[in-house]
Amino acid sequence: MPKVIGYTPPWLSRPSPGAKIFSDPAPQSPASPSKRSSYLGTPSSTKYQGPRRLVASRGTEVFTVVGNKIRWADLATVRDEWEESTQARSNRFGPARTGVAQGAEEDVYRTLDVSIYYQIRQITISPSGIFLAVCTEHTVHIAVLPPSSRLRDHDRSPLKLKTYQLGPTIHVIPESPLSAVLWHPLAAAGASNDSIVTVTASAAVRVWELDRSNKWSFERPYLAIDLRKLADGVSCDQDFEPSAFGKARGFSVDDFDMEVSAATFGGRGRDDEDAWASMTLWVAMRNGDIYALCPLLPSKWKPTATTIPSLSTTAVSRMASIAGEEADMDERRAADQQYEWVQEIDSDEPLLMESTDSLSECEIRLRPQNPSAIPRLQGPFAIQPEDDDKDIEISDIFVMPAKLDGEDLMGGEDLYDDFDLAAYTGVPFTTICVATPQNELWFAIDLDGVSGQWLPKKGKSAFSVPTSDAKELTLIETFAVNDSTTDSGTNWPMFTGDIVHNYNVFLTTSAQIYSIFLNDWVTRLAAELTGTEPIDPGLQMRLETSCQSQVCQLNKVIDIPEPTEVLSAPAVLDDISLGYFLLTTTPSSAYAVFFDQAHLRASFIEPSSLELTATSPTRLNTQVARVSAGEDSNELETLPTRSPYVPAKIFYANHLYPLEYMRQRLPANLKRAIIEKPMRLSPAMLEVMTNAHRTIGAQSAEMEKAAAELFRRCDRLREELGDQVKQMSELAQRLQNLRPSGDVDEDGNAKEKKTHDARLQDAKDKQARLMARYEALRRKVGRAGSAKRELSSKEKAWIEEVDVLGKNVGVEVDEQDVETHEEENARLDKRFETVKQLAHDLLEESKRLEKQQQETASTLERGDSAVTSAMSASTMSNGSMAGSRYSISASGSAQPFGVPSRLQKERIADVMAMVEREGAVIDAVMKRLERLKVEY
Structure with a gap:
């Protein structure tokens, strides 16, 4: 949502000369006798309820209606002159200062004389910037604007413009008033030609193809359609022109049911919009019904870069989708009509015309003649649910087009490689906004979309007229704007599109202007509808949940202090030198709101000097710091607290x-x-x-x-x-008495407070100690890394041992080679089983040897007594036992293998210790294996 960073700048506020552009202190010329009322009345005794669009812009140039005069001014020049005069006043004194101010007041604006009798209600500039449409309640005048260089001349005398009245015998007082005057977004505009569409309250739509070299183009429309006749039409060969001037007509219910209150085109003529959007005219009736005319084109029109490819892809895909199905005959023939219309566009050679915005030439197309130049009236589209019996009255309508689908545009082919697919992906549905005189807002979406449709040809009875039952739009939100100062007699809410954000619109009531931002909600809903997955049963529930969330962000940007004055619909300007702002007027003054230029990643609204900032508080409100590429702009809080005070108009009004x-x-x-x-x-x-x-x-x-x-x-x-001042004094006192948390001793008494210089010196000393410590550590680490000392033999042996052990336990296993890791795990498991088996065999062998030793010892004990008696008996005869096969040990025990028992026990103890070590190693290996299995 655009963030408000400032309000009306000083160079547009009184007493600066720029404020005189939008105010008229001098009394107007005497009124003509036909407009006289009672002499007891006041100038504001008559009330007008209808659209007021009295401000238009062309770059930095602004056109405004004051009284019944049109004034022109270049805001960039006005601001520069004000800054120069302000700077001169601060540097000079006396008469020189007054002279500069007077010179600036004389050259601040220029009056454009258009000589229009009735009160001007609307002005609108063509997209090419060449024509200016000046509208009263019933008449339309087309003025030819001179180039900007001529308007910027030093001569500020009134300039008379060449003016043509549009349809002198059509748009007159006895006929119905005008409801909308729209420049066609796809018009083949040139240096002397353009196309404009007028819609009257009596449901008469006229397409005018203006040509300065052909005055007849201002007399008669090229295409005229009566929507009341078209609603009952059965063939495209019928006469749908509005009734001639002065021709009596009978009573019809359509006089009330089809009273037009507003109209708008569904697109702006951009490349990323749906191909049918810019050629669709949406017409809102006063009773709440909405109709659509598609396609409504002049005889020569300029398509965008994606219009022809998108139309061809849509027509071909529609024909292919119903080719193999048992589709309805009406739907099949409607697809044939659309394919025939698109095929005629493809077969015709484009015409070349000089572009108004560049020196190059652009391609224009001729409108197809078949099936017909007049499309079928689609609708009514009911924005109000059937179960709601509340009567609504529409004052204005605004349509946000569906975005072009890049995948459908390409159609799987490489013929359009120049297009960026990412730029043509977005919201696949049309969003419709409706306002009522009671300050209620209705938001709905059209999921099916509107495409070209025509009535059948005469004589083809097999083709029945498509049903015109009311089609209910998907209502997403309804809420009322709180406006207690609204005058029901003059209130007529109007929409104004934003030139920067596609899903931002400004609503103007009689005394307030609101910014309505729908981008966040539309993006969320588009993510559901543009998903690549097939539609599941939960889509409807998710859509209902999304519709129940916050749809838009509403922000009041302007609230005038005097409810007796009525605001005009604003003009939105976006310029690098001036900034991105909204400008509107009342009969006595101008109001502006500046927004941040987040789309440019920086805001260029800033004071040109410190002196201007010091002398102009409102200019200070409009400044914002530049945002660097790596800095988040949301962290900069520059919202002004409130709008500046605007003096009442009675102070500057002419008291006579x-x-x-x-x-x-x-x-x-x-x-x-x-x-x-x-x-x-x-x-x-x-x-x-x-x-x-x-x-x-x-x-x-x-x-x-x-x-x-x-x-x-x-x-x-x-x-x-x-x-x-009091808060600043308290803050300064707190800063003076600021004491760190460590200024309290162990007893809780406050220590002697150090001065600021002493505390600063302590901080510097601490910083110096930290730097010295850091330097010492850095040098130590540097010496350790730069010594290049050779490793000792013990260190090398230790490294080799670590490497061997790591290789044995599988530490160096490659993480990406899973099979090698599994083989290593199997090898370690096998080694572990072998060690366990070896330990078991050693234990069994030790037990067997121990048992055998015990049996040998018992046998020797039993034979000792017999040996002793035999030795005593044969001592005398033999004399010695040296030749015996048994040897007697010193302790009296005999060993069968000649191995002492002590040595056997030591060997068994060594074996048991080795088994324990092997078991510990095996346990460590198993734990390592478990960790490796978890990691891999």
């Missing part, structure tokens, strides 16, 4: 204007009695004096009310300034 207005409307006898004859007391003179007193009293009351409001604002400003 009410009396002059009353004097001009006096009857001739009373005027002569006041001016030429001596004043005599009479009932007529008493009435004149009473009315004059009433007029002066009302003017004095307004002056007193404005003065009281100014006094209240000055008093509030004085109080707020006092509060600000």
Whole structure:
């Protein structure tokens, strides 16, 4: 959503000369007798309820209606002159300062004379910037604008424009008033030609193809359609032109059911829009019905870069989709008509015409003649649900087109390699916004879309007329704008599209302007509808949930202090030098709101010097810091607290204007009695004096009310300034008494407070100690890395041992080679089983040897007694036992293998220790294997 960064700048506020562009303090010329009312009335006694579009822009140039005059000004020049004059005032004194200001006031704007009798209600500039449509309630005048270089001349005298009245015998007072005047977005606009569409309240749509070399093009429309006749049409060969001027017509229900209140085109003529959008005219009726005319084109039109490929792809795909199915005959023939219309466009050779925005030539196309130049009226589209019996009244309509589908555009072919697919993916549905005079907003979407349709040819009875039953749009949100100051007699809400954000629109009521941002919600909903997965049963539930969420972000950007004045629909400007802002007017002053230029990643609205910032607070509100490429712009909070005070118009109004207005409307006898004859007391003179007193009293009351409001604002400003000074004093005192948390001793008493210089010196000393410590560590690490000392033999042996152990336990297993890892795990498992088997065999062998040793010992003990007796008996005979096969040990025990028992026990203990070590190694290996299995 665009962020508000400032309000009306000082160079458009009083007393600067730029404010005089939008105000007219001088009394207007005397009214003509046909417009006279009672001399007791006031200038604002008549109320008008209808669209007010009194501001238009062309680059940095602005056109505005003041009174019944059109004024032109270049805002960039106005701002530069104001800055120069302000700078001169700050550097000079005396008469020089006054001279600069007076010179700036004389050259601030230029009056464009168009000589229009009735009150101007709307002005709109063609997209080419060559023509200006000036509209009253019933008439339309086309003025030819001179180039910008001629308007910027130093000569500020009034400039008379060449003006053509559009249809002098068509748009006149006895006929119905105008509801909409629209420049066709696909018109083949050139240096002297363009196309405009007018829609009247009596449902008459006229397409005008303007050509300065052919005055007849301003007299008669090239295409005229009566929607009331077209709604009942059965063949495209019928006469659908509106009834001639002065021709009596009978009563019809359509006079009330089809009373047009507003109309708009469904697209802006951009490459990323649906091909049918820019050639679809949406017409809103006063009773709430909406109709569509598609395609509505002039005889020569300029397609966008994607229009022809998209139309061809759509027509061919529609024909292919119904070729193999049992489709309805009407649908099949409607597809044939669409294919025939597109095929005629493809077969014709494009014409070349000089482009208005560049020196190159552009291609234009001729409108196909078959099936017909007049499309079928589609609708009505009901925006109100059937179960809602509330009556609504539409004041304006705004349509956001569906985005072009890049995948459908390409159609799987490589013929359009120049197109960027990412640029043509977006919202696949049309979003419709409707406003009512009660300040209610209705938002709906059309999921099916609108494509070209025509009535059948005469004589083809097999082709029945398509049904015209009401098609209900998908209503997504309805809410009311809180506006307590709205005057129901003059309120007429209007939409104004944003030139920067596609899904942002401005709503203008009689006293407020709102910014309505739908981009976030539309993007969320588009993600559901453009998914590549097939539609599942939960789509409807998700769509309903999305529709129940917040649809738009509503922000009030302008709220005028005087509800008696009515706002005009604004003009949106986006320029690098001026910025991105919205400009609107009332009969007495101008109002502007500046937004940040997030689309440019920076805002260029900033003061040109510090002196201007210091002398202009409102200019300070409009500045915003430049955002670098790596800095988030959302972190910069530059929202102004409120809009600046605008003095009441009574301070600058001409105090003689009410009396002059009353004097001009006096009857001739009373005027002569006041001016030429001596004043005599009479009932007529008493009435004149009473009315004059009433007029002066009302003017004095307004002056007193404005003065009281100014006094209240000055008093509030004085109080707020006092509060600000008090807060700054308290903040300064807190900064002076600021004590760190460590300024308390162990007993809880405050330590002696150090001065700021001492605390700063302590911080510097601490920083120096940290730097010295860091330098010492850096040098130590540098010496350790740069010594290049050779490793010792023990270190090399330790490294080799670590490598061998890692290789044995599988630490160096390649993470990407899973099969090698599995083989290594199997090898380790096999080794583990082998070690377990070896340990088991060793244990069994030790047990067997121990048992055998025990049996041998018991046998020797039993034989000791027999040996002893035998030795005693044969001692005398043999004398010694040296030749015995048994050897007697010193302890008296005999060993069968000649191995001592002590040595056997030590060997068994060594084997058991080795088994324990192997078991520990095996356990460690198993744990390592478990970790490796978890990691891989």
